[in-house]
Amino acid sequence: MHDLIASPxxxxxxxxxxxIFVGYYVVWSVTPALHTPLMSVTNAISSVIIxxxxxAAGPEGASLSKILGAIAIGLAAVNIFGGFAVTARMLAxxxxxK
Amino acid sequence: MSQSFVDLTAxxxxxxxxxxxxxxxxxxxxxxxxxxxxxxxIGMTIAVVTTILNPEIVSYDWIIGAIIIGGGIGFIxxxxxxxTDMPQxxxxxxxxxxxxxxxxxxxxxxxxxxxxxxxxxxxxxxxxKIEMALGIAIGAITFSGSVIAFLKLQGTMSGAPIMLPARxxxxxxxxxxxxxxxxxxxxxxxxxxxxxxxxxxxxxxxxIIGFLLIIPIGGADMPVVVSMLNSYSGWAxxxxxxxxxxxxxxxxxxxxxxxxxxxxYIMCKAxxxxxxxxxxxxxxxxxxxxxxPMGAETRPVKQGSADDAAFIMKNAGKVIIVxxxxxxxxQAQHALKEMGDMLKEAGxxxxxxIHPVAGRxxxxxxxxxxxxxxxxxxxxxxxxxxxxFAGADVAFVIGANDVTNPAAKTDPQSPxxxxxxxxxxxxxxxxxxxxxMSSGYAGVDNELFFRDNTMMLFADAKKMVEDVIKALH
Numbered sequence: 001m002h003d004l005i006a007s008p009x010x011x012x013x014x015x016x017x018x019x020i021f022v023g024y025y026v027v028w029s030v031t032p033a034l035h036t037p038l039m040s041v042t043n044a045i046s047s048v049i050i051x052x053x054x055x056a057a058g059p060e061g062a063s064l065s066k067i068l069g070a071i072a073i074g075l076a077a078v079n080i081f082g083g084f085a086v087t088a089r090m091l092a093x094x095x096x097x098k
Numbered sequence: 099m100s101q102s103f104v105d106l107t108a109x110x111x112x113x114x115x116x117x118x119x120x121x122x123x124x125x126x127x128x129x130x131x132x133x134x135x136x137x138x139x140i141g142m143t144i145a146v147v148t149t150i151l152n153p154e155i156v157s158y159d160w161i162i163g164a165i166i167i168g169g170g171i172g173f174i175x176x177x178x179x180x181x182t183d184m185p186q187x188x189x190x191x192x193x194x195x196x197x198x199x200x201x202x203x204x205x206x207x208x209x210x211x212x213x214x215x216x217x218x219x220x221x222x223x224x225x226x227k228i229e230m231a232l233g234i235a236i237g238a239i240t241f242s243g244s245v246i247a248f249l250k251l252q253g254t255m256s257g258a259p260i261m262l263p264a265r266x267x268x269x270x271x272x273x274x275x276x277x278x279x280x281x282x283x284x285x286x287x288x289x290x291x292x293x294x295x296x297x298x299x300x301x302x303x304x305x306i307i308g309f310l311l312i313i314p315i316g317g318a319d320m321p322v323v324v325s326m327l328n329s330y331s332g333w334a335x336x337x338x339x340x341x342x343x344x345x346x347x348x349x350x351x352x353x354x355x356x357x358x359x360x361x362x363y364i365m366c367k368a369x370x371x372x373x374x375x376x377x378x379x380x381x382x383x384x385x386x387x388x389x390x391p392m393g394a395e396t397r398p399v400k401q402g403s404a405d406d407a408a409f410i411m412k413n414a415g416k417v418i419i420v421x422x423x424x425x426x427x428x429q430a431q432h433a434l435k436e437m438g439d440m441l442k443e444a445g446x447x448x449x450x451x452i453h454p455v456a457g458r459x460x461x462x463x464x465x466x467x468x469x470x471x472x473x474x475x476x477x478x479x480x481x482x483x484x485x486x487f488a489g490a491d492v493a494f495v496i497g498a499n500d501v502t503n504p505a506a507k508t509d510p511q512s513p514x515x516x517x518x519x520x521x522x523x524x525x526x527x528x529x530x531x532x533x534x535m536s537s538g539y540a541g542v543d544n545e546l547f548f549r550d551n552t553m554m555l556f557a558d559a560k561k562m563v564e565d566v567i568k569a570l571h
Contacts, residue, residue, distance in 0.1 A: 023122070029126045070161070073168065
């Protein structure tokens with residue numbers, strides 16, 4: 001028994017389920033006034049999918065797989081830079097009157 | 099790769115996942131939100147740098163080129179976009195996440211070796227095939243669905259629901275075909291139909307169903323659609339995360355997926371409609387074509403001018419402003435803020451009341467008011483301000499309609515019965531800016547127009563507010 005550990009998939013699946021619970025509680029604590037920035041920032045962070053694109057575009061030479069990877073990097077980069085920048089722009093507007 | 103390198107990489111991804119959690123946590127208040135956004139950027143930087151340091155990535159020119167081009171475009175869009183166009187922008191961004199997921203999964207299918215998802219024989223693992231196929235299918239649905247949502251929000255495509263005959267049957271058939279295709283692919287990665295691998299057929303069908311799912315959904319249901327697509331983009335990312343066995347991606351996908359799901363739930367609840375009924379579509383259309391004052395109804399309404407409105411508000415003790423989508427369309431937020439300031443100078447207590455589904459996406463009105471420099475502690479959510487209408491002298495409704503309709507409380511026959519509304523009718527006087535007497539999105543007349551304490555102000559929202567400002571001088 002001591003030599004057997006859960007398969008990698010089950011370990012990742014556990015992380016996934018726990019993260020859903022974390023997301024659930026964290027998102028309920030977001031103030032409704034910031035729901036639009038919430039959408040734009042979740043947009044930006046879900047573009048961490050760029051890590052997959054980087055792996056695809058990483059090998060030497062040129063192949064269809066690499067081309068798809070490079071396009072995906074470009075798309076995700078639009079989202080990452082655009083998403084964080086537009087979120088920052090919105091959040092800078094939420095001010096309290098002195 | 100050495101074991102310690104792999105471990106360090108895994109730790110770095112975990113750190114960026116934690117930073118992403120903190121970036122969402124920051125949004126619990128405007129004060130902490132800017133720091134939260136910074137955490138998100140740091141987390142993203144860590145994830146990208148860690149990946150690039152991976153020894154299997156040996157060629158950098160395409161990577162750097164793509165980041166510069168994409169990043170530049172994204173940055174310029176983010177700087178230039180008008181705040182009123184935020185719903186379209188978010189829909190467009192969702193479509194990009196979806197498409198990126200499609201390309202990454204497609205690339206993994208073409209070159210599984212690079213992703214380490216094959217056994218010694220070059221056959222892909224069954225689990226990887228399922229994750230990949232699910233990732234590409236959800237990604238494709240997110241992409242085509244978001245494109246339709248974007249076109250509807252942008253106004254390129256009519257906001258009215260487009261109803262295909264037998265669409266539920268068609269959708270169910272395509273859905274079943276996608277599931278069957280994924281099962282076939284999981285069993286054997288080389289199954290082909292007409293020379294096309296079943297993997298690509300699944301992708302194609304997913305593009306089609308995303309398109310068909312959003313087409314029948316009307317403009318004012320867009321807050322739910324946009325939130326739902328937000329959720330999908332998360333699940334697509336998580337699917338790819340499983341393929342790559344990447345913690346940062348799995349955690350982020352789960353966070354974004356549950357975030358979008360919660361927003362969809364909040365929006366549905368605020369409309370008192372089931373999620374399924376929204377998704378099945380066909381409810382309402384964009385607010386009907388202006389039919390001119392006193393269009394369909396013959397009952398008399400009290401009509402006022404900007405001078406009347408200015409006089410009433412100047413002499414009021416407390417005014418609650420209720421903005422809706424019409425304010426966004428007319429871009430009236432800056433004028434509205436100026437009007438509010440003038441009233442405050444005259445000693446009037448001014449507050450803003452926001453219904454959860456006002457506008458075309460969650461929080462839409464709050465962003466516009468923030469843009470106009472309205473202090474966020476003057477802006478209240480429905481449950482926090484609803485009891486105050488009874489003590490207010492004036493409710494100033496600008497571009498909202500259904501969310502103020504008392505029929506939601508009194509008329510069980512009304513399509514909006516049960517929807518929580520802002521109790522504007524309890525205010526001393528209701529000033530209601532509207533272009534015409536046309537009914538709201540839900541297609542129901544608003545009883546409020548005919549009340550004795552309601553004064554209708556027929557004009558474009560921005561024009562009327564500017565006229566009120568002139569009269570206040």
